[in-house]
Amino acid sequence: MKLIVLNLSLLFLSLHLSSVFHFAIAKGGLISSNFSGLGDISYVGSARHLFEEKKFSMQEHIKRLNKLAEGYMSNAELEKAIKEFNRRCSSISRVYSIGESVLGVPLWVIEISDKPGKEEPEPAFKFIGNVHGDEPVGRELLLLLANWLCDNYMQHPLATLIVNNVHLHILPSLNPDGFQSRLRGNAKNVDLNRDFPDQFFHMNDDLGMRQPETKAIMSWLEKIHFTASATLHGGALVANYPWDGTTDEKKYYYACPDDKTFRFMASLYSNSHHNMSLSKEFPGGITNGAKWYPIYGGMQDWNYIYAGCFELTLEISDDKWPNASEIPVLWEFNRMSMLNLVASLVKTGIQGRIFSSDYGSPLAASISIKGINSTIKAGKVFADYHRLLTPGEKYEVVASMPGYKSKSTRIMLGEEASTVDFILDPVVAARDDLLPSRCDCSSFEKREQKLIELLPGQHSEILIIVILILLFLCFLMKRRVILNYLRPKQMAGQKRPLVV
Known part of the structure; x- marks a missing residue:
């Protein structure tokens, strides 16, 4: 009888351990497996380099994954698919590279917009797949999207x-070398999701150690002002949001300043x-990264802090590398989520533009929310801003610039997006900070001085009238410039913008 009980206990223990080790932490945690039966690969959360596999040789590992990779696009096939898409949909897309991997594979991006490649006062969103080489589902889903x-x-x-209101940028594979191997x-x-500068620790501050794929992402965000983004991973089923780390490396909920907004996005x-x-593991299917398990040098926190x-x-996907036959199902499960997340940039939150009252020029100012x-x-060219916020809340919005x-103005944000434009008054004229203007009234001042020098004293009354007419015309021009900038927002079918 004791032998039977012992056998049953051992059976239960083995099944329990099997289910535990099958769970894969794709964010890059303490224990991760590629699929059931492959064996365990251990990682240290703050380390840049990965440990080797313990149970299987490299040859066995590659052989097993090669079998799973059947049905997935190779790097060459992915590049071909991207370029074929661009040819087929050239009117609403363009293809460009943000750099190369360690082995020289181009990091191709698809931009989708009604005016691809052109600067517009619209929000930009980016999707990134295949951050980890052994998590390839994102590559496939992003091409399907x-x-x-x-x-x-x-x-x-x-x-x-x-397509009409967002510039969507899709990078199907950040890690083509990892996928190939x-x-x-x-x-x-190097784990690319541990290679970014970190707010708590300085292990990634050495530029010489930073990987080319990481540098490409950082340069990308210097060129394009992204409002929001998402990276696609595999090994679990949850939407993870900042912060990803804690000050003391312990595991607990650590909220970022925009915690409510991030919970809204994740939900x-x-x-x-x-x-x-x-x-059943993650209430509502969402989790704060630090509460799940802390990581450092992650892409998610860096995006929010520095960009x-x-x-x-x-x-x-629960499996890091599911059978290719499951891709259509995974696409259907994630399709509306991906679409709704991108659409939220124009359907919720606040947006608008910022102008100077003296020249009518767009100002690349800052937007903050009290509390x-x-x-x-705001963008450098059009001075447009796009600020994600939780619907159904009251906010005090502040526009500022040296x-x-x-x-500032107070708004009650409903379920739809609100447009709030600002016209700032200068303390002292700061023309170097101004963007190009269609109307530079300073030219009238120069003309005024010349007229004073040329006209005799008896014509001073005529001179005053001419100056007043010129100033009035300048005022009308400034007003027209600002109204012309605002008009496209009204034509887009949105509510009449609030001008502060």
């Missing part, structure tokens, strides 16, 4: 909304998903 938008533009309301890290065995994705919100970009880490220690910058008087 691009093709779906192309096929449904001007037919499906969400596709039309996104069937390993998590890049060609130098939007989870609730639009087929079954993510039904998770003002609201990024989620999306774990979209939230987080600031975003050399100008700050302005």
